[in-house]
Amino acid sequence: MSTTKATPAPVSTGEDYPVRITGFWSGRSELIVPALVFTLAGFLTYGTATMEVMGKSVPGPQFFPTIVCVLLYLMAGIHTIQILRTRRFPQADSEGHNPDFSSDMLGDLGDTEGKSIYGAASTPTSAGKRRAYSDWKTMGMVIGAVAGFILALPVLGWVLSAAGLFWVACRALGSKRPLFDLSISILFSSLIQLAFNAGLGLNLPSGFLEGLI
Amino acid sequence: MDSLSLLMEGFAAALTPMNLLWVVIGAILGTAVGVLPGLGSAMAVALLLPITFSLDPTAAFIMFAGVYFGGLFGDSTSGILLNTPGNSSAIASTFEGHRMALDGRAAKALATAAMGAFIGGLIATTVVVFFAPVLVKMATAFGPAEYFALAVFAFLAISSVVSDSVVKGLLSLGLGLVLALVGVDGPSGTERYTLGLPQLFDGMSIVVITVGLLALGEVLHIASRIHRDETAVRVESKGRPRLDLSDIRRAMPAWLRGTAFGVPFGVIPAGGSEVPTFMAYGLEKKLAARNGDTDFGTTGSIRGVAAPEAAANATAGTAMGALLALGLPTSATAAIMLAAFQQYGMQPGPLLFERSGPMVWTLLASLFIGLVILLVLNMQFAVLWAKLLLIPRHYLYAGITVLSVLGVYAISSSIVDLWILLAIGLLGFLMRRYKFPLAPVLIAVILGPLAETELRRALTVSEGDLSILVGSPVTLVLYGLLAIALAVTGIQHLRHSKAARSQAPKLDNDRIGV
Known part of the structure; x- marks a missing residue:
């Protein structure tokens, strides 16, 4: 067994992403998610209110959707406020980051001494070529x-x-x-x-x- | 022992040539998707689901189980050679594994990982064989309130406790619950959110949702990044992976410690093997520091690979037990397997052991067979598997796109389903782009209907009295554990965000923004 190309590389060698703040929407494009959720919750509210309920069981078919609606409104509201308060930029190294798991928690469990287990987030600058994050x-x-x-x-x-x-x-x-x-x-x-x-x-x-x- | 004789009957049924063929196919597919970064066993099972409809259920589940275990065998290969873990379950073993590869011990690292996965899976499956009947006995005493508590536990554990952001996790959970609500409500016969489309009366097909989120969503995400991200450098591994006696003596305690972390986590809905693999890695790191082990963190310690790999497969083993005996999916892959059972008209849980006993024991027996096959496949051919990484990514993802539309069309030959697939694929892309967790959506889609039915059943029995939901010791214990876990996570999130704020220079929103 032998190795060629013994270059120590980070988890993935994504290019450092130039981030530029040019206006309100810089770092706030994520607002599209709460917008979608609010629309969905609105549809759900309308559907629940106008539902032709069959049967007389209590609690009926509107009970659970109401709980889901409340959850959606509440979370979409908090999410909107979070995005408005802090701009969010994509991480330079997006590959391999799994949001299913808290990187803080995994870092603590794995005792990685405060080092992020993924790459660091890009720091916004006001220079650099402007290029959409997504192709x-x-x-x-x-x-x-x-x-x-x-x-x-x-x-x-x-x-x-x-x-x-x-x-x-x-x-x-x-x-x-x-x-x-x-x-x-x-x-x-x-x-x-x-x-x-x-x-x-x-x-x-x-x-x-x-x-x- | 009763379990043993049942298991022997299972072996007799599993050792037919046809069933052996399915185990081998599952193991090969699983290892392949495990090796390839970006593809996982959850996506593979989702894509296979529609194609396996014409098979008999036993054959299908034998294959799925092979895929599940195989994914956990394969994921460390690309982690070790490429420093790009095939799945997040291999992040922990990549730290030391890639160091070993850079040090010229790639083959040894691959062998340690495969052996660890084998030992972890073997011990966990043995535990399942003897404890599944106990779990089944426990679960028969569960009423609606207990099942509802179990579902709530799974929802909040996966969306809030282990996920990166509580708000995003709960939003994902809510989206999944909405998708599950569409269709005719079972207990009352009321039409809900169908827009009057007859195609939606039966609800959205779980195949469409899982294929859209996991397969098409991933393709779109890759498309948005493929011309932007660079690819990693591969370390060549030559020679056949082999462990000598001194390696085994060094790795054995780590394999066993890793397994001890993994076994209990299979039954806890913590989203799979990431948490136990990191715990196992953390312990090995502490032990190495105490014993003055200088390999760790420099040239790569064999123990740092052994423990997380054993933990990962041990989790998968007991997760199968929890799925079969309780009907509780503890990870995304397990959730899709639960959906597969439902497609065949079976409900995992105590009744499954009664009604389809032979099938369950055949499945358990084939897990053992699958592990042996996977060990051989991964020990002997690890270098060959790494060649999969040479397949151009455009062919791979174009193929997945075609398989996605094929799978969705095959279930009901419906064009409407294909449009829904595209919409859910876009949702999957948005969620990946903004780092929303996907597991809560899958868990909500699959456990949502159960949660609703059991909640309504409990409240109908109690005539609206909410205290029935916390009326038994089992529910109290579940909610208590959940509250503790949520509190711990809350403190952790606060601590880390405080640390991040004190380190990073504060970004002045008002000044830079317009």
Whole structure:
């Protein structure tokens, strides 16, 4: 056993992210979450109030949703205040951070002497190139591919629409070999169609190719 | 012993060629998703769920159990070689494991991890075999109030006690509860929040929710970062992982100590193996400091790898016990397995042992078989598994996208479900972007209906008297423990935020902002 490339690296070598405060929304884009939650809670409140209750059991079907509503309003309210009071910036090293677990608690349990088990948060500056944290172009392509797949599935059938989805997703995620990808896409979607129809007896739509394959 | 004879019957049923094949497939898939950072056993089980509908339940669960354990075997491989843990359950073993790899002992670290995972899983599964009947006996005495208390315990433990932020955890929990509310209310027949869409009368499919959150959400998250983050440097590992006698003598106490941390945590809904792995790592670190062990923190200590790995798999073992005997999912993967049982029309808990006894014992027997297979797969072929990391990420995630839409379409051939999948995938992306925990959503979606039904049942019996909820010793103990855990977490959060505030220069909002 031997090692090459013995470079000590942090958990992941994410680039240091330039963060710039340019206006109200800098570090406050997270407000979209409480906004969504308030909308959802509003819908829930409306649905609960206008519910056509069947049966006379007490407590009825509106009891539990009311508790959930209160929880949502309360937490979304506190969350809004928290974001307004302190701007939040993404961590330089986002990969590997699992919010399911408190890093403070894990740090205490693992006795890491106050060192963060993940990378540190970016410190905001007022200089640096302005660049969105999320790569909206790549994401938009993947979302568009999925939406396109859903629209195309009944018309084009599984093989073609799934191959299209795979191909566009590959391109979006950085593949540089369009022709090679095309063959992989068609192979992959055809194999699934074969396995499903022959092996598991489930029918995937064949679209306008009906009868041909 | 009664358990032993039942287990032997289970072995007889599990050792058929078909069932062995499912164990092997599960173990291979599990190790693969474990090795690959970003993919986990929860996502793998969610994607497999619709595809396994045409299998018989025993085969499906044997495979899922292989995936669950396999994920915990594989996750340390990428941690050791790449310093990027395959899952957060391997963060603790990565600290010392990667140091060992840099020191030229990568193969030894991989072997220690695989052996630790095997020992932890083996002891925990043995414990389950003998204690599951005891748990079952205990659970038969549970009434609605006790089940409600258990659900509340799981909700708050996972969303508040262990998660990074209490507010975000509770918001995630609330979102999950809302998703679970959609559909026709069972006890009264009332339509709730369906927007009049007949496709929603049965509620949102758990497959759609889990695949959307865990698979499509992850793909979108990767898409938003793939051109921004750099990839880690890989340490080459040559030679076959082998431990000599002196290594085993050094690692053995750590394996056993790690297992001791993991076993109790499988039954506590603390979200899986992260907490016990860090406790095990912390203890080894303290012991190393006391014994003057200079490996630890410098060239990498074998014990620092051994203990957390054993803890992780011990947790998975007893988590299976809690799932089968109590119907209580203690981690995200266990929650999805519970959903799988429900899809097959079975409810884990005391009744499962009565009604589907042979299946349960076959499953337990196949856990032992799975562990042996995983040990061989991971000891002999660890270097081969690391080759998986060479698969270009675009093919991997494009494949996951296609498998997500395939799985969702396969359950009911419904286009509406596919749109819901896309919406939930976007929700999953938002939650990842703003660091919201996902486990509370899954636990809420799966335990929410149970919590509501038991709460209403309890209150109907007591005619609205709330004191029934705390009317028995079991409920008092559960709420008491929960209160203590919440208080401890509260103090911890306060202490850390105070420390952070005194260290970091304060950001003046009013001056910099406009």
